[in-house]
Amino acid sequence: MEISIIQAILVFVVAFIMGIDQFSFLESLYQPIVTCPIIGAILGNFELGVVVGGAYQLIQIGSMPIGGAQPPNAILGGIMATIFAVSLNMEATADGVGAALGLAIPFAVFGQYAVTLTFTFMSGMMAKADQYAAEANVKGIRNLNFLEMGVLGCLFGVLAVAGLYGGSALGETLQQFSYDFSWVMAGLDAAGGAMKFVGFAILMKVMMSREMWGFLLAGFVMALVCSANATTSGATLILCAFVGVAIAIYDFSTQTKIKQNAGAGAGYVGGDQDGI
């Protein structure tokens, strides 16, 4: 398949936009059902793009990004599946595009790596965000958001254009690479999963006092119990919030009554926040 420079630029632009849209903006453009027809049109086979999009979408429904877990990336998967389907001139049927989906998987895996690396890098940039906030630097905060969108968009654009020229040979190289260095990517995956504990610890630093430890453990237990049960596991955090609200309201009414009584008695002396 002959690829003109204009087609390559258009593929880059589409991948750039979709790379951003998967987390921000409309969060619906990136779905294969929309992305694949656009790529198909750029490569001159719109109808095939529509069919690949439909087929990929049905696969994708089974793996939605829920609760921070990430499936191998749908965007590069969809874009590359369309590129393979068009370049190999596959039949515009569901069966015909099946092979294209398989060839696209190494690229979907690398799309996921791009996301993992960006999220890891931006975790480090949060110190910069703290600094901008302390200076009331509104533009700085905005620029950090632009930075991540730009980085993600470029990584996706480059991967898509590389895939456009490299084709299935590049796919095999990528697959071999991810096989050889699987422990590094698994390490990043494990570390990424643990970084949220830093965010939790910062929150704890704000709210924690000696008498709060019991509530922390109670919430922990509540979530464990709810998530262990198939019927309640989906609603774990809502159920936690219900119980937490009950405790908080009870505490609030008790504390305000204590204050009123103290006021009626010997006069308000303060220091009632120590409780009991």
Place this chain on the structure above:
Amino acid sequence: MAYNIPDRYQDLTPAPQLDKKTLNKMVWLSCFLQASFNYERMQACGWLWGILPGLQKIHTNKEDLKASMAHNLDFLNTHPFLVTFVMGIVLSLEQNKAETQTIRSVRISAAGPLGGIGDALFWLTLVPITAGLTANMAMEGQIAGAILFLIIFNVVQFVVRFGLMYWSYGLGTKAVTLLTSNAKEFTRAASILGIFVVGGLIANYGSTTVRMIVGETQINIQSLLDGVLPKLIPLLITLGIYALIKKGWTPVRCIILILVVGIVGCAFGIWSGNSQAMDADGNTLPGGYTPLVEWYEYPAPEEAAE
């Protein structure tokens, strides 16, 4: 964390109601909640960007704006389409100059549970239904499928975003004035709820596990730990990081520590991790990856009947 966030704002007079234009602007910016998503604070920086137009209107005192911006960078993870609900509540608290700790506790308590509701509503209901129907149209070669999907999805999305913003902002401003007379007690109660929810978050989002299966009898270390206390590792890491931060460690140092421990750990096959890599035949790797140093044998998966 050189900057210490004060407990109270300097200017304690309630700010005037926000105008429609500012509220609408924040709804549009809420689309970029995850623009700077990261593993440490998740949506924090995108959240701050989105809510800034309101904060700038509310905090005319520069020192107060700094304090407000700093605490609005706390860890936050909620559903991107439901975030305007949290925005409305937080704005009403900011407007009434509630104590910073109250705002922080209320924000995390409101945001956390919404994440679960939103996943159930959008990713598990709306997308499968609309995309399922329209994907079949697309498979027959009709582009109308894609257009229909975009229209339905985005109409629902923006109705929800705008509706929740106005509803929760109105609700919040009404409720907050009742609570200001007992501000101290309210802060305490909000902290209890907040810390309760953080406990829940540790168990709910804490996914760190070990991969090791050792010995002749193939003892699964993770099952042993689960027998002691499920989610023991997430709890211990959180408490460990909390201790480090109390000792004065910066979040960046903690992150670098986690990064090093994560990658070195996976080199020795200690942590569970999914590399998404495949061998030449397109099969996924047993245990998610192949460690650099293989000192125990990961059991091969049962051969699929073929």
